[in-house]
Amino acid sequence: MAEQFGSATTLALLIYFTHLMDVTNMMIPARAMLRLLQRDSNTVKFADSTGQELDAxxxxxxxxxxxxxxxxxxHGNETNVGILMPTTVYGALANIxxxxxxxxxxxxxYTFGSDTLxxxxxxxxxxxxITSRKFIERFPGIELNADLLILEDVAKKITTGDKLLAWIESKLPVSLLERLLGLTTLSPNDLLTIIFTSGSTGKPKGAMLTHANVAANVEDFRNRLQVGREDRxxxxxxxxxxxxxxxxxxxPLxxxxxxxYHVNPLEPKKVGEICLKYGCTTMPTTPTxxxxxxxxxxxxxxxxHTIICGAEKLPADLVAAWEEKFGHRLVEGYGTTELSPVVxxxxxxNRFPGxxxxxxxxxxxxxxxxxxxxIVDLESGAEQPPDTPGMLLVKGPSVMKGYYGAPERTHEVFKDGWYVTGDVARxxxxxxxxxxxRQSRISKIGGEMVPHILIEEVIDKILARQHKPEQENGGPQIAVSALPDEKKGEKIIVLYKQLAISPEEICKAMLHEAIPNLWIPSAHNFRQVAEIPVLGSGKLDLAAVKRLTTEMEI
Structure with a gap:
């Protein structure tokens, strides 16, 4: 009886530790990746519009x-490696x-200038x-304070011995290979990447994302959308x-x-061609x-059939136009750099009936x-009941470790273990x-909170009635900002490129929308600009919008 109990205990412990090892493997993306890439596969795993097609x-x-x-x-102690590469197969290889x-x-x-880079x-x-000569030549004004590893040049330094040893390594059992590469010494809490925020509200901050952060976010995102072998x-x-x-x-790893991949999202013809060529089914993107x-x-x-839009508000008229033409509905997601990013x-x-x-x-x-x-109250911090707007706080395995080299800035965005997004939600x-x-995009007018993003949505809705979305040339047509006002504290300013109707007509139409009159800007506070400032991701450059608004008032 004792022997049977001992055997059962040993088996249980063996199962437990095997499970624990499997969980640890999954929390280190590079280790989990090795298991997938080593599987036999003659199909294309990664390809791009430059002509690269590679199997796993x-x-x-x-x-x-x-x-x-x-x-x-x-150098042996050189932990952080810069990568300045486009979205291509070799951009992926540099990261892998x-x-x-x-x-x-x-x-x-690479949309930053030299100073910010x-x-x-x-x-x-x-x-x-790590960069590419062809790519860096597209940005002749960029000068970096670091040594460049030009792929076209360093590739020549890969010897026959390197190739032979790499081939041998690729054939080793994964358990041996990951030890040989030193991956078994990594902790899930070690850094996998540092991603600098867009800098839309000031100097970029380096969000430290761990192996566990990224692994958890990938797993949750994959499960939500049921991404599998048939997806492209x-x-x-x-x-x-x-x-x-x-x-x-x-x-995909x-x-x-x-x-x-296609390197430039602003080339619709080439994006459409690669989508057709490979029968693509799924795309993370932006409404712009x-x-x-x-x-x-x-x-x-x-x-x-699966298009997830982020970075900016998804307009309802775009959703309707896309579904009418292509038969599939655009959907919206949300995240921030600090959250790895999908929340x-x-x-x-259409993909998930019912x-x-x-x-x-x-x-x-x-x-x-x-x-x-x-969701908590903006002032008291008390948790809000359903359908009541307040500050959005987030907790979970995808929350960043902090901002690199900036403990004070890290402390500012955490409250009792929750990450404070700065976004107002319900x-x-x-x-x-x-x-x-967004907290930084809310004006206090006459003692009331006035959200800029909702004003933009109402104006976009009014303008959409005048022309179809496909007639737009891409990018936001308006941006709402604010300036100080002696009487009410702040006043709403609307920047615009072109308007299908006059500011007076827009303000009149806003009276018939379900918004408080306090949210309606004065017609004389509409300002025409040559371009609405945007970031490389397509979302508003809030710092530039604010600066432009202030300069126009002087």
């Missing part, structure tokens, strides 16, 4: 060869090789930046964007779907980019499985989230 095993082989080269070119070498990737935002480089202590992702977002980094790099694709032939996007998303009702539990018009969806949210009785504004 070839991706692994090339990543291992590049990793061996990085081991010689980088860096992860396999146990280093932290820092994908640099060098600020990021200095902040993260970057000594080397279209990648147009940059890898310096957290939504791009998580869903266009690690999602940790699932059985395929990945197809989708407006450009709306003009493409139906056959290019008719297989694209919530709707699931397309998916009322996962979709509601105008909502950013329900929180992902392991994400906790709560949570309805069914558990769906709705963004109603």
């Amino acid at each position: 095993r070839t991706m692994l082989l090339r990543a291992l060869a590049i990793r061996r080269l990085l081991g010689r070119l980088l 090789a860096t992860a396999l070498d146990g280093r932290t990737s820092v994908n640099l935002n 060098n600020y990021c480089i200095e902040t993260a202590g970057i000594k080397h930046v 992702l279209l990648g147009i977002l940059p890898l310096f964007h957290s939504f791009g980094y998580t869903t266009l790099l690690w999602l 940790l699932s059985e779907c395929s990945m197809f 980019f989708q407006k450009g694709y709306l003009r493409r032939p139906k056959e290019e996007f008719e297989k694209m 919530s998303t709707c699931a397309p009702p 998916a009322g539990l996962l979709y509601k018009p105008g909502s950013i969806g329900k929180p992902l499985d392991h994400v906790r949210v709560k 949570l309805d009785a069914d558990g769906f989230l709705f963004i109603t504004g």
